[in-house]
């Protein structure tokens with residue numbers, strides 16, 4: 001069983017980003033990520049700290065915009081306007097979900113598509129779905145694709161299943177795999193458990209983004225599957241885990257990403273690459289590393 005670790009993939013992306021950042025510095029452009037955090041959510045702060053660390057290792061500067069969780073929608077829109085209009089900010093990362101009283105749909109759609117480095121606006125999602133290359137794809141879905149590309153996992157003509165249909169992971173991952181000529185099935189919480197098992201067992205590739213420990217177990221595989229585990233969850237004992245029951249699957253699949261240590265590490269590296277790309281090209285359509 002091959003362990004599809006994220007680090008080697010992230011290292012390649014980081015190297016590419018650092019090279020691009022260096023080229024930009026020679027032109028006095030400092031690729032800069034604006035992070036917008038509303039409130040003091042622990043996991044947002046943890047992600048922010050790791051993003052800052054990775055950014056500095058690849059020559060990307062970070063500017064933080066921290067707002068009170070009591071901020072109103074209008075206040076957040078004002079800050080996004082400032083970030084959109086600041087030529088020194090090339091990418092915007094906004095932590096979600098936002099506090100419930102805020103109009104998240106309105107807010108995310110105010111982010112300038114050219115700076116929407118995590119692909120959360122409708123324009124970015126539309127660009128991915130139509131293939132018109134407007135904006136950037138969501139980093140996590142792209143990270144799943146990058147792992148498969150790095151490890152030479154062929155998608156063309158293969159049967160793939162995506163577990164989860166969120167706009168940030170499930171749907172874009174399915175679309176990207178279909179673009180690579182896989183035959184894709186999407187499962188979700190209303191998929192009957194027996195159907196989920198059957199679909200997984202007859203698929204070559206399982207991408208799981210359900211957000212629940214042990215969504216994929218030994219009963220979901222038949223021996224040769226590749227499992228890309230996107231989930232970042234915590235079990236009953238507070239231990240971090242993916243969606244896949246790693247222990248139960250060990251030796252029963254052909255390849256699997258560890259969690260942690262798989263998709264997550266690639267996601268942040270890709271975010272920085274998107275920032276450098278956005279800085280390099282404000283006018284031309286941004287490219288993705290996975291194409």
Ligand code: NAP
Nearest residue numbers: 140164165166169188189209210211230231232263264267
């Ligand atoms: P989400 O918005 O909650 O979506 C979860 C999806 O999974 C939904 O479509 C849901 O179906 C489906 N689902 C839930 N339980 C299921 C089950 N038992 N069987 C089949 N489908 C089920 O979550 P998300 O934002 O997409 O995130 C998914 C996971 O990825 C989370 O663990 C999150 O922490 C992780 N994540 C990882 C990274 C990374 O870099 N690795 C980045 C971001 C998020 P319905 O649509 O019917 O509700």
